[in-house]
Amino acid sequence: MFDMFNVYLPIAELHFNVLILIAIGFSVGVLGGFFGVGGAWVVTPALNIFGFPMAYAIGTDLAHIFGKSIVATAKHRKMGNVDVKLGLVSIVGSVVGLEIGAQNVMWLTRIGLAGPVVRYTYMFLLFGLGIYMLYDFATKDKRAAAQAAKMAAATRSGITLEPKKGWNLPPMMHFPTSGITISFWTVTGVFLFTGWLSGFLGVGGGFIRMPALIYLIGCPTAIAVGTDLFSVLFAGAYGCWTYGIKGAVDVTAAVFMLIGASIGAQIGVTAVKYIRGYGIRLLFAIMIILAGCSVVLKQLELTTTAAWVVMSAALGMCVVIMAGLWKGFKKEKAEKAAYAGKGGA
Amino acid sequence: MKRLWAIIINLLLLTAPALVWAAEPGEKVKDMATRQVATAGLSAINLFFAGWYNDNKWVFAIIVTVIMGLMGGIIAFVTDIFLKAAGLDVSKMDHHE
Numbered sequence: 001m002f003d004m005f006n007v008y009l010p011i012a013e014l015h016f017n018v019l020i021l022i023a024i025g026f027s028v029g030v031l032g033g034f035f036g037v038g039g040a041w042v043v044t045p046a047l048n049i050f051g052f053p054m055a056y057a058i059g060t061d062l063a064h065i066f067g068k069s070i071v072a073t074a075k076h077r078k079m080g081n082v083d084v085k086l087g088l089v090s091i092v093g094s095v096v097g098l099e100i101g102a103q104n105v106m107w108l109t110r111i112g113l114a115g116p117v118v119r120y121t122y123m124f125l126l127f128g129l130g131i132y133m134l135y136d137f138a139t140k141d142k143r144a145a146a147q148a149a150k151m152a153a154a155t156r157s158g159i160t161l162e163p164k165k166g167w168n169l170p171p172m173m174h175f176p177t178s179g180i181t182i183s184f185w186t187v188t189g190v191f192l193f194t195g196w197l198s199g200f201l202g203v204g205g206g207f208i209r210m211p212a213l214i215y216l217i218g219c220p221t222a223i224a225v226g227t228d229l230f231s232v233l234f235a236g237a238y239g240c241w242t243y244g245i246k247g248a249v250d251v252t253a254a255v256f257m258l259i260g261a262s263i264g265a266q267i268g269v270t271a272v273k274y275i276r277g278y279g280i281r282l283l284f285a286i287m288i289i290l291a292g293c294s295v296v297l298k299q300l301e302l303t304t305t306a307a308w309v310v311m312s313a314a315l316g317m318c319v320v321i322m323a324g325l326w327k328g329f330k331k332e333k334a335e336k337a338a339y340a341g342k343g344g345a
Numbered sequence: 346m347k348r349l350w351a352i353i354i355n356l357l358l359l360t361a362p363a364l365v366w367a368a369e370p371g372e373k374v375k376d377m378a379t380r381q382v383a384t385a386g387l388s389a390i391n392l393f394f395a396g397w398y399n400d401n402k403w404v405f406a407i408i409v410t411v412i413m414g415l416m417g418g419i420i421a422f423v424t425d426i427f428l429k430a431a432g433l434d435v436s437k438m439d440h441h442e
Contacts, residue, residue: 008387010392010395011382011394011395013382055377063410063413066410067420070417070421071420074418170351221442240409241409244406247378247398249406252391252394254409254413255412255413255416258420262417266428
């Protein structure tokens with residue numbers, strides 16, 4: 001029965017089931033719209049499991065990411081979640097940092113150390129970031145209570161608390177959408193660093209930039225998601241074009257993945273409206289820890305198991321996000337009905 | 346004095362990239378830039394893509410990028426209309442952490 005959904009991919013020169021392409025695109029669309037990431041670390045192993053030729057996986061994925069991130073960014077922009085100025089600054093810093101990171105990994109390759117250094121850096125990053133974000137979520141109430149107690153004590157004593165001093169080396173830049181004023185050197189340094197990590201690890205960088213926007217720049221979570229997607233849009237466009245020149249994009253497969261991703265992105269982006277910032281951070285932390293587990297399995301040469309772990313994690317997270325969206329939508333609808341029932345008083 | 350220090354630190358930071366930039370180019374990644382696909386039996390859109398893939402990869406890359414960009418834009422526009430009609434439209438949200 002499923003054979004009727006096989007289509008011929010003219011560039012990869014094989015028949016492939018479009019339902020698989022649409023399903024992979026859908027799940028990555030939900031994750032991308034919700035977390036602000038491209039999702040290549042889900043797509044590549046997922047395609048691998050189903051026999052898609054790996055020579056075309058990265059290029060085809062980047063092509064669909066370009067289209068998907070247009071859909072998701074447009075919707076986030078409607079919700080006020082895209083800081084265009086910050087996104088453009090992030091692209092400049094990230095591209096420079098990425099090139100430096102790529103050169104560094106080439107140097108490590110020449111001295112024969114690239115494999116273990118990159119591998120362990122990747123695992124350290126995924127687990128370290130995931131554990132830190134879990135700790136952040138677990139201690140948020142305690143920190144808020146401590147801060148409130150500190151302010152109350154200061155008020156009782158008649159002392160004015162000085163705001164925490166950041167590095168305000170001029171020139172200062174103001175980002176009105178995010179509501180932050182920050183040194184140009186801080187914001188450039190952060191994106192140089194995230195770009196360096198992307199180039200060094202050979203990854204897109206969305207999952208690095210999103211927490212960097214939250215913890216190092218100070219963006220609200222939803223704006224970090226939308227702004228990161230804006231950056232992913234440019235990375236996807238460039239990736240689509242450059243892999244197209246290399247002959248590594250199957251455009252038919254990319255189109256079907258984009259169809260699924262567009263539907264998924266609408267769901268993922270809308271879910272941001274109903275799940276609070278710390279909820280998004282918690283789910284993101286769980287996602288990247290599971291991705292870290294997948295990387296460990298891959299290093300143990302359990303490649304198929306690793307792919308199934310990351311795919312199952314992605315599908316499970318999609319279900320959680322859709323459940324959160326449904327719950328929030330029902331609550332909003334009930335509140336609107338109650339408000340209307342009271343005569344709008 | 347503070348302003349002078351700010352200028353000095355700015356100048357040092359501006360020169361930092363030149364100091365750390367690695368010199369030599371990396372290895373060339375294997376690509377399929379010269380690969381040709383079979384066009385026998387293809388028709389319509391498949392033949393169009395395969396044809397440009399074989400003839401000129403630069404044009405193929407531009408076609409793919411434009412198609413993906415246009416499709417993304419059109420899907421975004423059309424789904425907005427449908428969602429608005431279904432009462433599922435979104436507007437500016439309050440940011441709660």
